[in-house]
Amino acid sequence: MSDTAAGPVAAWRAANLRRATLSLIGGALLLVSFSADVATGPAMLPISAVVRSLAGLGADPMLDAIVHNLRLPIALMAVVVGATLGVSGAIMQTVLNNPLASSYTLGISAGAGFGAALAILVGGELPLPENWAIPLAAFVFAGVACAIVGSVGRMRGATPELLILAGIACLFLFQALLSLLQFLASPEALQQIVFWLFGSLLRASMGKTAIVAGVLAVALPLLLKDAWRLTALKLGDERARALGVHVNGLRLRAFVVVSLLTGAAVAFVGTIGFIGLVAPHIARMMVGEDQRHMLPASAVFGALLLSLASLASKLIMPGTVFPIGIITALIGVPFFGWLVLTTGRVQ
Amino acid sequence: MSNSRGTIGRRSLLLAAAAALAARGARGEEGIVDALGRLIALKAPAQRIVLGFNYEEYTAVAGPAGWDRVVGFSKALWSGWRPSIYARYLVPIPRLAELTDVGNTEDNNFSLERVLSLRPDLVVMAEWSFKVLAEPVRQLEALGIPVMVIDYNAEIPKRHVASTIALGKATGNAERARNLASLYTNKMADIARRVGDAVIRPKAYVELGQGGADTIGNTYWKGMWGRLLEFAGAENIAAGRLPGAGAWGPLNPEYVIAANPDAIFIAGSSWVGRPDAVLTGFGADIATTRARLAPYAKRQGWSELTAIRDGQLFAIEHGLCRALFDYTATYFIAKQLYPDRFSDIDPVAELRRYHEQFLPVKFEGCWMARLAPERA
Numbered sequence: 063m064s065d066t067a068a069g070p071v072a073a074w075r076a077a078n079l080r081r082a083t084l085s086l087i088g089g090a091l092l093l094v095s096f097s098a099d100v101a102t103g104p105a106m107l108p109i110s111a112v113v114r115s116l117a118g119l120g121a122d123p124m125l126d127a128i129v130h131n132l133r134l135p136i137a138l139m140a141v142v143v144g145a146t147l148g149v150s151g152a153i154m155q156t157v158l159n160n161p162l163a164s165s166y167t168l169g170i171s172a173g174a175g176f177g178a179a180l181a182i183l184v185g186g187e188l189p190l191p192e193n194w195a196i197p198l199a200a201f202v203f204a205g206v207a208c209a210i211v212g213s214v215g216r217m218r219g220a221t222p223e224l225l226i227l228a229g230i231a232c233l234f235l236f237q238a239l240l241s242l243l244q245f246l247a248s249p250e251a252l253q254q255i256v257f258w259l260f261g262s263l264l265r266a267s268m269g270k271t272a273i274v275a276g277v278l279a280v281a282l283p284l285l286l287k288d289a290w291r292l293t294a295l296k297l298g299d300e301r302a303r304a305l306g307v308h309v310n311g312l313r314l315r316a317f318v319v320v321s322l323l324t325g326a327a328v329a330f331v332g333t334i335g336f337i338g339l340v341a342p343h344i345a346r347m348m349v350g351e352d353q354r355h356m357l358p359a360s361a362v363f364g365a366l367l368l369s370l371a372s373l374a375s376k377l378i379m380p381g382t383v384f385p386i387g388i389i390t391a392l393i394g395v396p397f398f399g400w401l402v403l404t405t406g407r408v409q
Numbered sequence: 410m411s412n413s414r415g416t417i418g419r420r421s422l423l424l425a426a427a428a429a430l431a432a433r434g435a436r437g438e439e440g441i442v443d444a445l446g447r448l449i450a451l452k453a454p455a456q457r458i459v460l461g462f463n464y465e466e467y468t469a470v471a472g473p474a475g476w477d478r479v480v481g482f483s484k485a486l487w488s489g490w491r492p493s494i495y496a497r498y499l500v501p502i503p504r505l506a507e508l509t510d511v512g513n514t515e516d517n518n519f520s521l522e523r524v525l526s527l528r529p530d531l532v533v534m535a536e537w538s539f540k541v542l543a544e545p546v547r548q549l550e551a552l553g554i555p556v557m558v559i560d561y562n563a564e565i566p567k568r569h570v571a572s573t574i575a576l577g578k579a580t581g582n583a584e585r586a587r588n589l590a591s592l593y594t595n596k597m598a599d600i601a602r603r604v605g606d607a608v609i610r611p612k613a614y615v616e617l618g619q620g621g622a623d624t625i626g627n628t629y630w631k632g633m634w635g636r637l638l639e640f641a642g643a644e645n646i647a648a649g650r651l652p653g654a655g656a657w658g659p660l661n662p663e664y665v666i667a668a669n670p671d672a673i674f675i676a677g678s679s680w681v682g683r684p685d686a687v688l689t690g691f692g693a694d695i696a697t698t699r700a701r702l703a704p705y706a707k708r709q710g711w712s713e714l715t716a717i718r719d720g721q722l723f724a725i726e727h728g729l730c731r732a733l734f735d736y737t738a739t740y741f742i743a744k745q746l747y748p749d750r751f752s753d754i755d756p757v758a759e760l761r762r763y764h765e766q767f768l769p770v771k772f773e774g775c776w777m778a779r780l781a782p783e784r785a
Contacts, residue, residue, distance in 0.1 A: 103522050104520050104522050104523040104526070105522045105523060105525065105526030106526070107526070123552055124525050124526075124528055124552060127525055127548065127551075127552055128522050128525050128526065131548055132521055132522045132525070132548075133522070191543070192543070193543060193544060246652060247652070248651075248652055248655070248656065248658065249627070249656075249657055249658055250537075250656070253515075254541070257517045260517075262517070265544075267544070385517070
């Protein structure tokens with residue numbers, strides 16, 4: 063191959079340069095998308111006014127409220143949640159050795175949806191305000207779903223097949239329970255549940271964004287510490303074992319971290335589909351399979367995708383906010399189809 | 410029989426209510442208390458209002474000119490839910506066409522950003538929006554923009570009155586609002602007096618006629634039509650049969666047959682894209698309303714219901730179940746259940762009179778009607 067002609071070191075350098083360039087481009091695009099996201103909105107503020115307000119020079123409390131309390135949390139939440147979903151999808155696909163895996167596959171999102179619906183249904187009887195009770199319940203039940211799958215994994219050895227089977231069983235279980243709650247719910251509560259399941263960044267606030275960012279900040283280093291071992295896992299369980307990796311332990315460990323990530327992301331914005339599935343694929347195409355590069359790249363492209371979706375949700379029908387879960391799926395499905403078709407041709 | 414006594418009773422009641430209201434008005438014009446008893450910090454009549462719902466009530470209180478104070482509203486709740494009514498109001502209030510739409514909670518597209526960009530000095534919203542907008546309300550109040558809650562949906566007379574008085578004070582139309590509130594209070598008292606001593610309460614069933622006879626529509630218990638049935642002295646067959654909070658939801662069709670109501674009211678309107686819906690309102694003629702209502706009588710098992718055999722199947726405009734003029738709908742329901750006690754009452758004329766006195770649009774069309782019984 064060309065590697066032998068140019069020498070391994072030069073090839074390695076070239077690959078690194080390519081990765082760095084692509085990540086930089088991704089990052090630059092993310093910055094552009096984020097800025098556009100903050101700059102647009104139904105109030106049609108002039109860009110100069112937005113910039114002044116961001117710089118702390120705004121003298122108009124109404125304008126400051128729009129920029130700081132409404133737009134900024136949403137734009138930041140899009141970035142943070144997108145990154146979180148991207149990373150969690152990447153890890154899922156790696157540890158399960160399955161390109162179709164995402165937090166949906168293992169029932170974690172379904173668990174979160176059930177938790178949210180439960181909190182909406184019992185609503186007033188909870189000691190917490192709904193604003194926090196719903197995310198908390200969603201997070202807890204994402205954890206419950208994770209615990210169910212994880213304990214199956216502990217009992218019978220965490221092979222990808224077993225985890226996926228347990229996850230799909232978990233998915234159906236929580237979907238059935240969610241349907242049951244929807245059946246029992248009053249029309250008003252039902253409407254609220256449906257809106258939650260749609261997914262929306264409108265519920266964002268700085269505090270909530272900080273929580274998701276905090277979880278990501280803790281989880282990413284933990285995962286990167288395992289980056290070598292995770293990369294080895296992609297060679298297959300046998301080879302990874304031969305390289306000294308405790309395959310089952312690693313898989314369960316990564317699985318717990320991912321559940322935390324997914325739970326935190328989904329809890330505040332509802333189920334937003336396809337970011338977790340598509341972002342890792344883009345990252346893999348750009349920087350390759352090496353987890354040291356792929357995890358950060360998945361975060362960047364996940365963030366970029368959701369940030370773009372957030373922007374699109376405001377532009378599709380000016381004035382109304384299009385449900386973002388629908389947009390990500392509408393963007394994600396054709397893209398995913400293209401991805402599947404082109405990779406099929408390469409092979 | 411009780412008619413002369415009734416007139417005297419009504420008159421004294423009216424006087425008492427007017428006196429009480431006048432006393433209250435004299436005591437304090439300054440404080441505005443909304444439907445939920447919240448004190449609204451508004452020093453002078455608002456000049457830039459974002460109005461969330463109950464547009465006809467607002468118009469009755471503030472007049473067409475009152476809309477000059479409005480800078481934004483939830484358009485779909487009027488133009489989408491009651492298109493024929495909206496079209497009528499568009500003529501005396503052309504400003505409606507260019508008013509900013511701030512979205513609504515029912516479609517999950519309420520935009521606080523849009524509200525703020527209008528720089529309102531008062532945001533008026535229905536209770537059902539208020540309870541799901543805790544965070545935006547907090548932000549509005551942090552910016553010193555008062556949020557005033559109105560609630561006609563709950564069908565609690567006290568809230569009807571409080572909402573109306575609050576709208577009056579907030580728009581500088583306190584006097585007119587007091588007149589409206591006392592009109593409502595008196596009419597409700599009249600209905601209560603007429604049905605009060607009824608021993609046997611006829612069974613009634615209300616269903617939303619949005620999807621036509623092939624669809625089982627929602628019925629109502631703890632709110633809207635459910636409360637009106639109660640005021641009209643009916644026994645609501647939906648009582649205790651609805652899930653959750655029990656405000657609304659569909660009944661099992663088998664239960665409706667088993668309950669065998671004495672009168673059935675199908676709530677119609679001028680919905681768009683609903684070819685089977687029972688058509689009522691400004692644009693409806695009685696022939697169309699009856700034609701759309703007719704398939705209900707032919708529903709599986711309905712031919713044997715007491716209501717259908719007695720010709721007690723009615724269409725009634727849905728917009729009448731959460732409005733200040735809903736006493737006219739209550740009169741209509743009560744008159745069908747207790748024809749003797751309401752023989753001197755013409756509900757349609759009541760509604761016409763209300764339009765003439767308080768609204769800028771001419772009353773016409775078919776708002777409430779009986780499906781003429783088919784006689785052999």
